[in-house]
Amino acid sequence: MSKLVxxxxxxxxxxxxxxxxxxxxxxxVSIKGMDRKALSLETDVLVTNPYSHDLPICEISYKLKxxxxxxxxxxxxxxxxxxxxxxxxxxxxxxxxxxxxxSLLRDIGAxxxxxxxxxxxxxxxxPIIGNFTIPLSxxxxxxxxxLSDIF
Numbered sequence: 001m002s003k004l005v006x007x008x009x010x011x012x013x014x015x016x017x018x019x020x021x022x023x024x025x026x027x028x029v030s031i032k033g034m035d036r037k038a039l040s041l042e043t044d045v046l047v048t049n050p051y052s053h054d055l056p057i058c059e060i061s062y063k064l065k066x067x068x069x070x071x072x073x074x075x076x077x078x079x080x081x082x083x084x085x086x087x088x089x090x091x092x093x094x095x096x097x098x099x100x101x102x103s104l105l106r107d108i109g110a111x112x113x114x115x116x117x118x119x120x121x122x123x124x125x126x127p128i129i130g131n132f133t134i135p136l137s138x139x140x141x142x143x144x145x146x147l148s149d150i151f
Contacts, residue, residue, distance in 0.1 A: 020050035022082065024122050026138035029064075032093065041072075043092040043118055045136065049082040051127075056081045058131060061121040062092050066114055071096050082124070092120065114142045 024047040032042040043062070049055045060076040072094045082088040122134040 021126070021132065022050065022055060022124055022134060023048045024120075024134045024136055026118060026120060026136050027089075029116065029118055029138065029140060029142060031142070036098075038098060039096045041094040041096060041142075043094065043120070043138075045090045045092060045120060045122065046087055047082045047090060047122065047134075048087050049084060051084060053084050053127075054081040055084075056125045057090070058123045058125055060090070060092060060123070062094065063119045064094055064096070065117045065119070071100055071116075116140060116142055 024045055027044040027046050029041055029043045032040040034040065041064070045060075047055075047057075057079050058077075060079055061074070062076075063073040064071045074094070076092065079090060117137065117139045120136040122136065124132050124134065126132045
C-alpha cells in the first residue's frame with residue numbers, strides 16, 4: 001500500500017512540475033506626472049495566463065532602486081485578475097519625492113537621467129499549487145524632466 005501512495009505522490013509531483021505557469025514581463029517604466037513635491041512613475045507589467053480560467057492576483061509588491069538605494073516601495077493588495085488564455089497589462093503607480101532625487105544627484109549627473117532597477121513580485125493563486133510568486137526585475141535609464149518641463 002505504501003508503494004502505491006509513493007507512486008501517486010511522484011505522479012502528482014511530476015504533473016505539477018510540468019504544468020504551464022503564468023509568466024510576466026516588465027514592459028517599461030515611464031514618467032506619469034509631476035507636481036511640486038514628487039515625481040509620479042508608472043510601471044507596466046504584462047502577465048500571460050496559460051489557463052482556461054481567470055487567475056486571481058493576490059498581491060503585487062514592488063521596489064524601485066537606484067545606485068543600490070531604495071527610492072520607493074510598496075504593496076498593492078488584490079489588484080484584480082488576469083483573463084483566461086490572454087495577456088493582461090497591470091499598471092503599478094510609484095511616487096518619488098524630489099528631495100530623494102536630489103540626494104541621488106551623483107547618479108543623475110550632467111545627463112539628467114536616472115539609472116534604475118525595478119523589482120516586482122506578483123503573487124498569484126494557482127489551482128492545486130496555491131500562492132505562487134512571479135519575480136520580475138528590470139534595469140534601465142529614465143530621462144528626468146528639466147525645470148523648463150516643470151514650469
